[in-house]
Amino acid sequence: MDEPRWLSDDEQRVWRAFREAVGMLNAHTETQLQHEAGMPQAYYEVLVQLSESPDRVMRMSDLAIATRSSRSRLSHAVTKMEEKGWVRREACPTDKRGAFAHLTPTGFEAIAAAAPGHVEAVRAAVFDQLTAEQVRMLGEISETIRDGLAPRCTEVERRLAVEDADATAGDGDDTGRAA
């Protein structure tokens, strides 16, 4: 194990400020949505994706990808939202394993009612605070981090799967560096 590349003081300041900002922002929007619309942020994002999809229908699998959530998580969430009458499950005729999630009119009303408060909270917390230049940079930075992380995700999954498979065989290098 080589000497870890610790963060410099400047980097650490940036990282902490970032964590604080993200944490507070998340908490803020989360409680805002929970309190005014009675739904967690994760559900909100599911409804948004559905509402923007043609015919307001999506395959569960695509919906999971679009909301960056696990199949399991989405399945649980859809179950809850079905109970609330926001979403309806529908079988896929061509692939009998598949399932569609269908946004109901009630569900559309729910998100239509939730959206203004949410976007206002986001605007007040982010876009009203930053200069146009900062907003532009935030976009660039976010895209860079996102795109840098995307391949890593699939890679990590693969590594864990392999590591699981040959757990019995010799595991010479389990330093587990993600690089």
Add this chain to the structure above:
Amino acid sequence: MDEPRWLSDDEQRVWRAFREAVGMLNAHTETQLQHEAGMPQAYYEVLVQLSESPDRVMRMSDLAIATRSSRSRLSHAVTKMEEKGWVRREACPTDKRGAFAHLTPTGFEAIAAAAPGHVEAVRAAVFDQLTAEQVRMLGEISETIRDGLAPRCTEVERRLAVEDADATAGDGDDTGRAA
């Protein structure tokens, strides 16, 4: 209810990229820590705060503030970490309501072992990807958002408390705008 100030197309792109980046980054560090150190990110941050505090002790209340978590959450977390032997509770002699959380040697070892992998993951996902200028900007942006949100938090708490109090009285306007 006035017409909501929707996000422009550009703003929406930035916001989505930001959400995606944050989501993926969080998921990445979360699973990394969980898998390599057996602790969620929230516990990691608690241990970091404790390890940096003089004598590795903190009042529960201060620790909650430092980690931006609720008292309840911290209390549950400390209970778990006590079971793992990472933290020890201690009574406060001067204020008998109070409690200290004390980082144990075992706890210090745990975080010392967890840190290199975590910082490597953060560096690879963020600082290796961004230019020096972008890092500087990210710091500024984060500070702006954080500082803009800090007063809002206390304000929201106050508003909810009031709103709760006069819930029986005339509740003519429950549009609940956060501004």
Add this chain to the structure above:
DNA sequence: GCATGGTGGTTGAGTGTTCAACCAGAGTAG
């Protein structure tokens, strides 16, 4: 036809967080 492996999705148990209720000690007023 029958295996074999991969995919789409669900389920249940375990873990972490939230929310509201609660308790005990401190602070203040009468």
Add this chain to the structure above:
DNA sequence: CTACTCTGGTTGAACACTCAACCACCATGC
């Protein structure tokens, strides 16, 4: 001292998420 409120902290139930196991179905192969 009594009463009232506020503060520091804990608790239990409800909720959300994760993880591993699982089932049903498609897709190959033989």
